[in-house]
Amino acid sequence: MANYLPLEKKVLILSLLSEGNSIRSIERMSGVHRDTIMRLTVSVGDICERFMQHEMVNLTVSKLQCDEIWAYVGKKQKRVSPEEINNPYIGDQYCFVAMDSETKLVPCFRLGKRTKEVTRTFIDLSTRVNTPFHLSTDAFPAYEDSVDDVWGASITYGQVVKQYEEYSGEKRYSPGRIIRASRKRIIGNPRRKDISTSHIERQNLTMRMQMRRFTRLTNAYSKKWENLKAALTLYFWHYNFARVHESLRVTPAMEHGIARRIWTWNDLLNWQEIAKAA
Numbered sequence: 518m519a520n521y522l523p524l525e526k527k528v529l530i531l532s533l534l535s536e537g538n539s540i541r542s543i544e545r546m547s548g549v550h551r552d553t554i555m556r557l558t559v560s561v562g563d564i565c566e567r568f569m570q571h572e573m574v575n576l577t578v579s580k581l582q583c584d585e586i587w588a589y590v591g592k593k594q595k596r597v598s599p600e601e602i603n604n605p606y607i608g609d610q611y612c613f614v615a616m617d618s619e620t621k622l623v624p625c626f627r628l629g630k631r632t633k634e635v636t637r638t639f640i641d642l643s644t645r646v647n648t649p650f651h652l653s654t655d656a657f658p659a660y661e662d663s664v665d666d667v668w669g670a671s672i673t674y675g676q677v678v679k680q681y682e683e684y685s686g687e688k689r690y691s692p693g694r695i696i697r698a699s700r701k702r703i704i705g706n707p708r709r710k711d712i713s714t715s716h717i718e719r720q721n722l723t724m725r726m727q728m729r730r731f732t733r734l735t736n737a738y739s740k741k742w743e744n745l746k747a748a749l750t751l752y753f754w755h756y757n758f759a760r761v762h763e764s765l766r767v768t769p770a771m772e773h774g775i776a777r778r779i780w781t782w783n784d785l786l787n788w789q790e791i792a793k794a795a
Contacts, residue, residue, distance in 0.1 A: 522549065522557065524786065530554055531561060531782040534748075535755040537727040539737060555744055561782075562747030564789045565754035572775055573624055573757075575647045580618045582717035583640075583654045585611040585631065586724055588731050590739045605630055606742035612724075612731075612749055613639040618653075618716045621762050622769040623753050628746050637663040653677065653712050661703055673705030675712030728752055754785070 522530075526549065533543045534554075544551045587609065594609040601607050613627040613636065624646060627639035636659035649672050654660040656678045664674050680697040700712040728748055729737035739745035758770045758780040770776035 522553070524783070527557060527561075527786065528782045530557055531751070534558065534751060535727070535759070535782075537729065539729050558751060559743055559747040561785070562750040564785060565750045568785065568788060569750075569754060569757070572770075573645055576617075576622075576624050576645055576773065576775070577648050578617045578624065578646050578650045579648075580651050580711060581615055581642075581646075581653070582618050582714050583613065583615045583652065583660070584714055584717040584721060585613045585657070586721045586731060587611055588739065588745060590742050590745055610742070610745060611635075614717060614720060614724075615639070615642065616717045616720055617769075617773065618713070620769055620772040621716070621765060622773045622775075623720070623757055626749060626753055628742075628749060631657075631659075633659040633662060636660060637666060640664055641667050643667075649673075651675075651707050651711055653714055655679065655714055656701075664704065668704075670704060673707040674703045675707045675709075676701045676703055677712060677714045723756075724752065 526547065530543055530547055530549060533546065538546075540551045540554055543549070543554055547554075588611075589609050591607045597604075597608040609630070610628060611631045613629075614623060615625045616623050625639065625642055627635060629635035629638075636657070640660070640663040652664065652668075652672055652674045654664075654674075654676055656676050660676070664672075668674075678699045678701050679695050682694045682696050700709045702709075702712070725731045725733070729735060730739050730745060730748060739748070756769070758768055758776055759782070760768060761779065762769055762772070765772045768776060768779055771779070
């Protein structure tokens with residue numbers, strides 16, 4: 518059981534996970550069975566979620582960029598059977614991510630299907646952000662409706678609209694080459710130069726590099742929805758609080774002012790014990 522692992526072994530496994538190693542490679546390096554590694558991932562993921570809910574509240578954000586990144590659970594959507602089609606935890610999944618473009622902090626993410634309902638729950642950032650802000654997204658239609666429903670005219674909002682080159686008779690695993698990108702004002706009168714998704718798209722690349730579940734054209738995927746969410750929660754805690762951002766020279770949480778030091782996995786596990794005692 519993961520609870521009976523020595524603290525040093527837990528820290529080693531979590532460190533290897535945060536550096537982008539696969540479950541089976543960690544099994545070989547640590548000598549811990551992959552099922553135990555996954556149980557540890559899920560249990561520490563719960564701790565990370567509670568930690569971020571406790572620390573990341575009443576944030577001051579001026580520019581927020583949002584995007585979604587694709588993965589799948591169990592099987593790709595085209596192989597989902599008619600009996601499984603209404604199961605929200607099988608097939609294609611999207612991780613919706615919000616990033617403060619100035620401090621690089623990720624205050625919120627949401628895992629689910631690419632639907633209006635999931636998009637709306639993601640866009641409702643009122644539990645994390647308490648100030649008006651400028652929002653930038655791509656042209657996914659559910660964004661515009663959700664932002665209007667949740668925020669109305671209290672924020673400014675713009676979209677980056679991209680047009681892709683079409684390929685006839687050719688199957689591709691990624692969108693075609695971008696031939697045109699335009700900026701569109703949706704709510705208020707945002708400055709055109711502020712309408713951008715470049716930072717959040719770079720974040721998508723970092724996620725693919727650090728979590729093999731999101732890497733294209735590999736055999737890595739999540740067998741359970743809970744495992745995928747746990748991996749994401751671990752990643753975002755480490756990204757926000759424990760990983761020094763190359764351009765900032767501090768962690769995003771330190772840059773934002775919600776942390777005074779670089780956290781470690783050992784600190785997080787001790788925080789759990791302190792929280793239990795309290």
